[in-house]
Amino acid sequence: MLTLPALIAHPGVVLAGATDLRPEALQRFSEEFGAPGYATLDELLQDETIDAVYIATPHDLHAVQTLAALRAGKHVLVEKPMATSVEDCLAMAGAAREAGLALIVGPSHGFDEQVRTAASLVASREFGQVRMVTALNFTDFMFRPRRPEELDPARGGGVVFSQAAHQIDVVRRLVGSPVTGIRAVTANWDSQRPSDGAYTALMTFEGGAAASLSYSGYAHYDSDELLGWISELGQTKDPELYGQARRQLARIGTEGEQSAKAARTYGGDGPRSAKAPHHEHFGFIIVSCEKADMKLLPTGIEIYENERRIFHPIAPPKVPRAAVLEEFVAAVAGRPTGLHDGQWGLETMACCRALIMSSSQGTDVDPRKIITDLQVENFK
Amino acid sequence: MLTLPALIAHPGVVLAGATDLRPEALQRFSEEFGAPGYATLDELLQDETIDAVYIATPHDLHAVQTLAALRAGKHVLVEKPMATSVEDCLAMAGAAREAGLALIVGPSHGFDEQVRTAASLVASREFGQVRMVTALNFTDFMFRPRRPEELDPARGGGVVFSQAAHQIDVVRRLVGSPVTGIRAVTANWDSQRPSDGAYTALMTFEGGAAASLSYSGYAHYDSDELLGWISELGQTKDPELYGQARRQLARIGTEGEQSAKAARTYGGDGPRSAKAPHHEHFGFIIVSCEKADMKLLPTGIEIYENERRIFHPIAPPKVPRAAVLEEFVAAVAGRPTGLHDGQWGLETMACCRALIMSSSQGTDVDPRKIITDLQVENFK
Incomplete structure (x- = not known):
């Protein structure tokens, strides 16, 4: 539902078919x-x-469905x-x-317009080298309506994979x-929703930069x-x-939770979300360059420069999540973009895995090594 | 100068003598x-x-002067x-x-009233176990007037020991x-003031809690x-x-920097700071309990509780830094306080050392091991 406006708006996209378990969604x-x-x-x-196929199914179906689509030449x-x-x-x-097909992983907040602009400023070296990133986000993730697998770590549930x-x-x-x-500690501290709901992590990068990432989905402090008071989806928040x-979750109970979740998907009876006046975001982020x-x-x-502080405005979004469709359509057309391709998604997933491993092992974990160890294993 | 009001105000303290290198300070x-x-x-x-003696000298004199004072029975x-x-x-x-004398390390922001109150709430377990602390502070530390040793890592300079x-x-x-x-990365990124001016660290605790600490003293973003807009010292900030x-530092130059620093010490010709309307603080801090x-x-x-958000006000300070004098006077009188005693200060210093070691080694460093290794070494 959140990406649909971008799908509809992009001139390079025609919605030519769909599949879903629910006949009412297909009919609609x-x-x-x-x-x-x-x-x-x-x-x-x-x-x-x-x-081309857009896969927006539960996490544990992504792999098998993506591989099937690629085999079919999509x-x-x-x-x-x-x-x-x-x-x-x-x-x-x-x-x-191998198939020479585009594979893009998104949307994610890595596509957010302010991230794209800041990344360009960093890459330009206008402010010297990037040295430190400080990122925190405190949300109600754990208390939004969830399907059971979204809280099941074995099925990609919890905040590490999602958030x-x-x-x-x-x-x-x-x-x-x-x-x-990555050195991290994950935490699971609500017996009613037993899944990793928070983490804090220190990431190191080639070239010496470091980043601090903190996240809580336990709906207390709201960052x-x-x-x-602009929400993650760019809406004004009260x-x-x-x-x-x-409170809503307590009111609707476990069964109500499933219908509330379903209502928010395509073909459900929930209202379509209003056009967001602002860009999406993923919490408080400071990038420290020299x-x-x-x-x-x-x-x-x-x-915040040495001598002055200036605000670099970004024009409001015409349609949310347009950037992911731009990148996908360009990739399908064979134009080089490659930012959020399969290799990128693989590396981000290796970072998520490293984050979880670091928490259980109590040491740094190198996500590159997770990937190369698997490549060696596959080669045997 | 910042602790003087508390020294004057405490009924258990009489200022009975002083020493300083500058005759004008002694005369005053x-x-x-x-x-x-x-x-x-x-x-x-x-x-x-x-x-009793209050030692407020450059960092690298603390040890020899403290040991001398203790030997003299102070x-x-x-x-x-x-x-x-x-x-x-x-x-x-x-x-x-061994001497049965009080040794208190302070003032530090560990004495801040809101820290004391929050620590009591954590200890009460009213909100369940503490699981995560998120702390960040972005200041102008590196650009305040400094004596040379304050920027010399070999003499306890830079932000790790001070901040x-x-x-x-x-x-x-x-x-x-x-x-x-502790897993940390320290950073030194201004060639004009070459010293560690920033760090980011992940700390782990017995019982499973974790903390994220980020600090920059490079005077860009101001947290x-x-x-x-209340300053570290509790003043209203513009x-x-x-x-x-x-800008001030650029204007006064290196020599001006030394006189600006001296003007701010006792006996200098700088103005005494105005009474602060608010408590001191050390940046943005979120404590996450269950x-x-x-x-x-x-x-x-x-x-921010499960159901409600409430503000727990703290009465404004009558005199800044009163808490450190309360603790010191109580310790001198033999009353058990023991919070910020020599053992506490030793452990905090071991954490600072661990932070620096972690950055150079690229691994977690256990501050307890730093202390026990030294004890073994001393015993040989």
């Missing part, structure tokens, strides 16, 4: 877009008018997390490369060099207050609605 | 307090009317950092213990259990904006004075 799709709704993915993949845009294991990501990235994947994408974009190590997610700090906001970038 | 002291100014520390320590209040090496701190803590000592004290107070490891520290987050402010504590 056919009515709205005049295109077939298929009962299974296999049937959809046999449709030769379809060039380009793929797959939601983050790319999959639930590094092994799967390696297979997906490899399959796309660290965003924060890592953002920080990787900003620093622009490979991650050399959107540091972003002018700070007086404190505790709303937790000669300036930058604070990323959904309205622009505050640049 | 005698005029103001009707007590002798001594040309050397040895002479002061021979004054049998003096029970109780000691020594500024942080306690010394410039863990070896020295071990000797100081041991000497105080991480505060942040570590705060976080240790809040969590209330021993530090088991006091997250504290209602956000329009952006870049003031750096059932609530707490945000520490110089005016009180925002408590």
Whole structure:
């Protein structure tokens, strides 16, 4: 639902078919877009008018569906997390490369306009080298309506795959060099929703930069207050609605939770979300370069230089998440973009895995080594 | 100068003598307090009317002067950092213990009233176990007037000893259990002031809590904006004075820097600072317990519980830094307080050392091991 406006708006995209488990979603799709709704993915993949597939299914289906789509010769845009294991990501990235097909992982907040702008400023070296990134986000993630697998770590549930994947994408974009190590502690501290709901991590990069990433999905402090009460999705937020997610969840109960989640998906009876006046964001982020700090906001970038502080405004979004469609359509057309491709998604997933391993091992974990160890294993 | 109001205000303290290298400071002291100014520390320590000594000298003098004072039978209040090496701190803590004399390390922001209140709330377990602390502080530390040794890492210069000592004290107070490891990256990125000016660190604690600490002293982004523009010293701050520290420093030059620094010490010709309307603070701090987050402010504590958000106000300070004198006077009187004693200061210094070692080694460093290794070495 959140990416649909971008799909509709992009001149290079025609919605030519869809598949879903729910017949009512397929029926609505056919009515709205005049295109077939298929009962299974296999049937959809046999449709030769379809060039590319957008996969927005539960995390643990991403790998098998992406591989099937690539085998059928379709380009793929797959939601983050790319999959639930590094092994799967390696297979997906490899399959796309071998088939010469586009594979883009997104949307994620790594595509946010202010991230893109700040990353360009870092890359320009206008403010010297990037040395430190400080990122924190305190949300109600754990108390939004969830399908059971979203809270099941074995199926890619919890905040590391869903949320660290965003924060890592953002920080990787900003620093622009490979991650050399992650030291992290994950935490699971609500017996009602037993899954990793928070983490704190220190990331190191080639070239010496370091990043601090903190995240809590336990709906207490809300760091959107540091972003002018603009929500993650770019909507204006009312700070007086404190505790709303937790209260709603308590009111609707476990069964209500499933229908609330379903209502928010395509074909559900929930309202479509209003057009967001601001860009999306992923919490409070300071990028420290040698000669300036930058604070990323959904309205622009505050640049704190040696002598002056200036605000670099960013034009409001015409349509949310347009950047991911731009990148995907360019990749399908064979134009070089390559930013959030399969290799990128694989690396971000290796960082998520490293984050979890570091917490259980109590040491730094190098995400590059996770990937090369698997490559060696596969070669045997 | 910053602690003088608390020394004057405390009914248990009489300023009975002083020593300083500058005759004009001694003369002013005698005029103001009707007590002798001594040309050397040895002479002061021979004054049998003096029970206790407050040592506020450059960092690399703390150890030798503290040990001399303890040998002379004086109780000691020594500024942080306690010394410039863990070896020295071990000797100081041991000497105080053996002599049965009070040794308190302070003031530091670990004494701040909101830290004390939040630490009590954590210890009460009212909100369940403490799981995560997020602390960041972006200041102009590197561009305030400095004596040369304050920027010389070999003499305890740079932000780790001066500033991480505060942040570590705060976080240790809040969590209330021993530090088991530190993973950190320190950074030195201004060739005009070559010293560690920033760091980011992940600390782990017995019981499983973790803390993220980030600090930059490079005077770009100012995190006091997250504290209602109240300065570290509890004064109201004008956000329009952006870049003031750096501009002043450029204007006065290296020689001007030395006289500017001297003007701010006792006997200098700088103005005495105005009474602060708010408590001191050390940046943005969120304490995450199982059932609530707490945000520490110089005016009180925002408590974000499961269902409600409440503000727990803290009465404004009657006199700044009163808490350190309360603790010191109590310790001198033999009453158990023991919070910021020699052992505490030793442990905080071991954390500072661990932070630096972790950055150069690229691994976790256990501050407890730094201390026990030295004890074994000393025993040989």
